[in-house]
Structure formats: structure tokens, C-alpha cells
Amino acid sequence: MIALAEDTEAKVSACENAVGQSLTSQQSRPIRPLPEVMAAIESCASLPLEDAVTTPPEAYTSEEYYQWEVTNIFHREWQCVAHVSQIPKPGDFLNLDLLGEPLIVVRGKDESVRVLSRVCPHRGMDIMPPGFGHEGHGVAESRGSEPNCGHTRLFLCPYHAWTFELDGKLKACPEMQQARGFKRDDHGLMPFRTEIWRGFIFVNFDGQAAPLAERLSEMNVDFGDWHSEDMQVIIEREWDCPFNWKVLVENFMESYHHLGAHAKTLQPMMPARDTWNEQERDSYVRCHLPFKEALVAEWEAMEKAGGNPFGFPTIQSLADWKKKESGLFLIYPNFLTFVLPDRVVWYRVQPMGPHRMKLLTTMLVPKSTTEHPEFPEMLTRETKMLIDFHLEDMEMCTAIQRGMRSLGAQQGRLSHLEMSVWLMQRYLAARGRGSWPAQDRPAAPAQR
Known part of the structure; x- marks a missing residue:
């Protein structure tokens, strides 16, 4: 077991207490019936990104809508x-x-x-x-x-x-x-x-999903450069989360919140304004989070001097541009990974109802990294880092779910930096039509 700093353990304890309190909070906002919720999601998804609004609160709080997701999404997909x-x-x-x-x-x-x-x-x-x-x-x-x-x-x-x-x-x-x-x-x-696929084990309950490798042939070219099939999971941390699975997915896939939630951790390295989404696809979403240019120059000098600017040894087989950014991937409905020049981080999502889910946060590195003489020190440091920034997200996601239950919940406007949230709406709407994004409607273009 990794020994963590006292301040990190205190934060984890406070987070667990907040989870218990949130799980007992009451729903005060009336919930519309399923057909109205489906129609509201379709309406959101039909808007262009420039006019986009947030997903209706019932998508996160309705038991009826959650059961629809179980039957029509989770049982049918990987x-x-x-x-x-x-x-x-x-x-x-x-x-x-x-x-x-x-x-x-x-x-x-x-x-x-x-x-x-x-x-x-x-x-x-x-x-x-x-x-x-x-x-x-x-x-x-x-x-x-x-x-x-x-x-x-x-x-x-x-x-x-x-x-x-x-x-x-x-x-x-x-x-x-x-x-x-x-x-x-x-x-x-x-x-x-x-x-x-790429070392990750997927299950399909109804046995009818299209072969995953065929659906992800395009992503395979990009994500495959990390060779995750040859990596090892070195960190696992399970969390009991008092929020809807989509709250986590949307938080994970948009970097607009770097400005607030991660103002002292991720924002200085990956400024929100520089992040962007690739074009809409039927099976997955790909986002780019470029590092600050001044930091890139500093890190390149550090690496030439024999250092490890990202925490673990850099994966040298990556293209140069992949060493200058982080990347986010979502395979619908809830396979979440982000990549850095030295690692892959994977989140296992286990929905448990409209207001609850379990989460396993993991970190994977090449086997050669685990054989580095300084690996134990690296592992301790990077474990703390992973937990610290995840705690920032847990706090936000817990508060979002509480807000979705309240009478004051509204459908706000989305920033262009929240394109992933809009793409998630388009995915849910497409599944409601029995189709897939970009198959029965024109695909949204890339932001760059």
C-alpha cells in the first residue's frame, strides 16, 4: 500500500464523509416523465455548438431515464x-x-x-x-x-x-x-x-455489439502509439461516488473546468483556452490538451539533461507532437483514458443508479518504467498527484449532482471549450433514435 502524505489522507477522509452526506440528500426538483426527458435531450443535441445548452437535469436524476440507459445503452454496448x-x-x-x-x-x-x-x-x-x-x-x-x-x-x-x-x-x-x-x-x-482491445478487457451483456476492433480502427492508429497492451497497472484506487455516471464522463472530457477546479494543478500546465476537440465520430471522442509552450521548452531541456519532466521516463517511441500535450479519449458510453508522454490513466466506471456510481482510477506505465531504479519514489509522488487532482474533481462532481436535484437547476449555456458535453448529448440522442452519432446526421467538424 502506498503511504500518502497526511494532508492527502485528510482530503480523502473529508471526501468520503462528503460522499456519505450527499448520498442521503433529497430530490427536490420534480422529474418529468421519460418521453419528455428524451425529447429534451434530442432538442439539445439538435442545436449547433454555438447555441448549445446543458443537458436537462432529469438526465442525471431520473430513475426512469437511468433504467432506459441500462436497457438501451449499457446492456447493448461494450x-x-x-x-x-x-x-x-x-x-x-x-x-x-x-x-x-x-x-x-x-x-x-x-x-x-x-x-x-x-x-x-x-x-x-x-x-x-x-x-x-x-x-x-x-x-x-x-x-x-x-x-x-x-x-x-x-x-x-x-x-x-x-x-x-x-x-x-x-x-x-x-x-x-x-x-x-x-x-x-x-x-x-x-x-x-x-x-x-489494446490490453483492455471489455464485456458485452447482450452479445450483439459490433466487434470493438472494427469500430475503433481509426482510434487504434492514434491511441496505439502508447502500446497500452504491454503496459502494467501500477496504481488502483476505488471511489464510491454520489453522482451520475455522465457527470463524471462530462467532467473528464472537458478542460474548461481547468480554470476553476484545477486552477493550481492542471491549468498552469494545460491552459483551458488552448484545448480542442477533433471531429465527431460514431464510437469515440478525442480531445487535445497542449502543454504551455514555455513549459515544453523547459521540459525538453530537463530531458536532455537526463531528467524525467513528466514524472516517469518519457515514452521515446511517441511522435514529438505527442510529447507536447496530454490527450483525452472517450469510447462511448464510458471508457475514459487520458494519455501523457509517460503513461496512460484509465478510469473504470460502474454505474449504480441515477445518483451513484463506483469508480476505479488506475495508472499504467511501460514495464521498463517499473524497472527504473527510482521507480518506488516516482510511484509515491505520482500516486499523490493522481489522488490530489482527482479529489478536486470529486468535490465538483458531488456538488453538481446535488445541484441537479434542486429546484434551482437550469439549462445553462455551454462554452466552445465544452464541445465534449455537447457531443455526449448528440450520442445520447442518437442512441434514443436507435442510431449512432455521425451516422444519421452530419458529423460535427474538428475545432482545429
Whole structure:
């Protein structure tokens, strides 16, 4: 476990207290029925960026609209659940609950990565419910300090001792010999459709989503330069968040708030006024956050002198222009990454209702970085940095959700620096029409 400075730990504690208070706050604003909310989103999305307004508050607070998202977005599209470095060896697994589905992400004996249901096909038992220990029960052992990660040679249901192979097939089921016509092959753990893209593990619940690699062929050329498939997750931090998943996505993807929320952290390095969006695409959003020119010159000199201006060693295979900016990527609906010249940061988003979500913030670096003699010191410093600026966002997002519940919530105007928020509206509207952005309407042009 990384030891953090006392001021950072105090901020984390204060944030957790604020989360608890926010989760109990009451809804005071009346919520319109679903058809009216859908129509309001369509109306927003139809405006040009110069006339754009914010998304209607009900999109963040309506239980009915959230359930529409679950059925029409989350169950039908790809969601990222892990990175391959989190389960590096056969038998390594991690558990998470996504939209109420208890899942195991596991690397099998054949090295294949699978996403399986944790629900036993016998009596519906969650074979490893949250808080249920690995060590001392059956064959699974906890791995490291993370409570949801482990290593095993098979899965054991604690209720009636049914056991399953790492691929989900039923291995043994005691005292079932008198069940007429019973066949073990018919009673395995349910597998979900899984695809790995650039080292990230995605799951699709309804099994009907278009292949991810085909949809992201254009992004692959750009994002692929970081070679995230060969990186390792070095930091993981889980957060209980009292706000709608879209509040986080929109905050993550617009840099206008550098002026306020990150005035002392990100704004001095990546001024809001210099940030810009690429053209609208049907599957993802790409934003550019150029570094301040004076800092670029200073950092280049530092690197020539053998330093690490970004915190970790710079990835030398990157094009020069990619060493002069940060970048934001959103793969719809909620795969979030930002890239720096030395790392990739990935956010795992787990919606839990209109007012709540879970978030895992992670940082990935090349394996060579972890072998650097000064890596422990780098890791401590960069962990604090990641948590500190995330706490700034947590404070803002929590307050936004409270505002969306209030009678005073309005639809304000958007800045051109909030193009990503407008693109998110266009995505939601397109999904409401059963289409995709830029497919049934002209694509919005790039800002540069």
C-alpha cells in the first residue's frame, strides 16, 4: 500500500464523509416523465455548438431515464472491466459487480481471458460475494492487498461445494447422481461476450455489439502509439461516488473546468483556452490538451539533461507532437483514458443508479518504467498527484449532482471549450433514435 502524505489522507477522509452526506440528500426538483426527458435531450443535441445548452437535469436524476440507459445503452454496448496486467497469470482473477451483475474476470489455463458470471447455476449463489474471504475458504487465495483480486486453480461455490473450471465448466457436483438426466456440461458458469482491445478487457451483456476492433480502427492508429497492451497497472484506487455516471464522463472530457477546479494543478500546465476537440465520430471522442509552450521548452531541456519532466521516463517511441500535450479519449458510453508522454490513466466506471456510481482510477506505465531504479519514489509522488487532482474533481462532481436535484437547476449555456458535453448529448440522442452519432446526421467538424 502506498503511504500518502497526511494532508492527502485528510482530503480523502473529508471526501468520503462528503460522499456519505450527499448520498442521503433529497430530490427536490420534480422529474418529468421519460418521453419528455428524451425529447429534451434530442432538442439539445439538435442545436449547433454555438447555441448549445446543458443537458436537462432529469438526465442525471431520473430513475426512469437511468433504467432506459441500462436497457438501451449499457446492456447493448461494450464496457471495460479490467486490463490484462491485472490478471497476468493463469488462475488470476478479479471480481466486480457491473449493473447488478456479479462478474469474474479470469485468465484461464489456456491463457485466454474470460468474463464469467459469479452466479452458481445450481441455486443462484454468488460464489464469491463481496466481503466473502478468499483465503481459508476453498482453493481461492487473495492476491496482494486488493480484496477483489485472487488466484485459484478452480472456482468453488461455498453453498453446496459445486466446483467449476477456470473456463466456467462444471467440474464436480456432489450427490447429484439421482437427478434424472442431469448432465454436467449443461450447468456451467454463464460466460459473457468478451473482447480485448489494446490490453483492455471489455464485456458485452447482450452479445450483439459490433466487434470493438472494427469500430475503433481509426482510434487504434492514434491511441496505439502508447502500446497500452504491454503496459502494467501500477496504481488502483476505488471511489464510491454520489453522482451520475455522465457527470463524471462530462467532467473528464472537458478542460474548461481547468480554470476553476484545477486552477493550481492542471491549468498552469494545460491552459483551458488552448484545448480542442477533433471531429465527431460514431464510437469515440478525442480531445487535445497542449502543454504551455514555455513549459515544453523547459521540459525538453530537463530531458536532455537526463531528467524525467513528466514524472516517469518519457515514452521515446511517441511522435514529438505527442510529447507536447496530454490527450483525452472517450469510447462511448464510458471508457475514459487520458494519455501523457509517460503513461496512460484509465478510469473504470460502474454505474449504480441515477445518483451513484463506483469508480476505479488506475495508472499504467511501460514495464521498463517499473524497472527504473527510482521507480518506488516516482510511484509515491505520482500516486499523490493522481489522488490530489482527482479529489478536486470529486468535490465538483458531488456538488453538481446535488445541484441537479434542486429546484434551482437550469439549462445553462455551454462554452466552445465544452464541445465534449455537447457531443455526449448528440450520442445520447442518437442512441434514443436507435442510431449512432455521425451516422444519421452530419458529423460535427474538428475545432482545429
